[in-house]
């Protein structure tokens with residue numbers, strides 16, 4: 203029976219953690235509960251001990267077995283750490299790596315999936331520091347079960363009510379099932395923009411941030427894959443467990459990706475590769491001269507199409523496409539033109555989605571049809587996409 207640690211922090215909603223513990227047990231998990239000091243003022247450890255048949259801890263020095271360290275034992279054996287309800291204080295402590303109680307020390311020692319179900323006053327949920335903590339935790343791969351809208355315990359209206367128990371259970375099942383669907387696979391990603399030099403100080407480029415590539419790298423690692431990212435210049439960092447090859451131009455991206463393609467099982471072209479580069483790179487700095495100026499451009503190679511032609515038999519090669527809301531015809535055409543088995547289509551006509559944004563929506567187009575994700579964070583979307591691609595890989 204897989205173990206779970208259920209961390210309960212001090213929101214009025216912590217009475218609902220008892221129901222959550224029972225539902226998780228019904229799904230076949232053995233649940234160990236850990237209370238923060240504030241939660242222990244709302245609910246008694248005895249309640250959870252009676253429900254789960256396991257010791258319930260809150261003090262890091264309180265050892266149920268002499269000579270052992272429960273925070274390490276619990277962290278090593280858990281298939282997931284679920285924090286529900288997660289208060290603003292606990293989210294910030296988790297985001298900043300504090301280890302000042304049992305729950306946060308377990309979290310520091312824990313390497314598996316973290317599921318967070320925030321519950322708090324809507325203003326606290328909207329507070330910049332709470333949003334930053336959640337962004338940071340999401341970036342590190344946490345599953346966040348968003349709180350519901352409605353009237354919260356203090357009587358105010360807004361988003362802050364603990365999500366429903368079935369929603370939290372579904373996230374836990376997803377997080378724990380997800381661990382191994384790419385185990386033993388090598389995932390090769392191209393990511394970010396390319397920069398095509400005009401002279402020594404100027405280049406042609408685009409607004410790609412690399413966020414989707416970073417989210418896919420994180421999700422693939424969580425699913426057990428070995429990950430190589432060939433990335434153009436981006437400000438963000440990729441997960442430290444990924445092998446990252448930094449390049450600038452499309453030609454460099456192609457060369458670097460080609461040196462990894464023979465081992466790759468799944469190849470995803472997330473990069474926004476410049477289709478053209480200046481025919482000549484001017485030495486030094488071009489000076490202003492006439493009122494108009496023409497720049498000669500030549501076509502870059504198509505990186506993902508070249509990789510698709512060199513991939514090993516059985517490998518799955520996937521392109522991304524930015525389509526301005528004109529239907530999926532061009533995406534089906536790209537399947538053939540690029541020789542890829544799937545195209546993940548971004549509708550760039552919708553405000554707040556796609557390049558630079560934190561949210562996105564994709565339609566995955568394959569020979570056998572299309573499936574749409576709906577709008578979600580890039581982290582969730584990365585998992586959504588990789589689950590489907592892992593299914594295609596077989």
Ligand code: CTP
Nearest residue numbers: 471472473475477503504505506521522523524
């Ligand atoms: N791509 C590539 N090398 C290029 C151009 C694009 O690898 N020189 C890849 C991108 O990484 C992405 C997909 O091809 O996976 C995008 O295809 P593209 O034909 O550029 O489509 P759009 O960006 O949607 O734009 P358009 O059809 O307008 O060219």
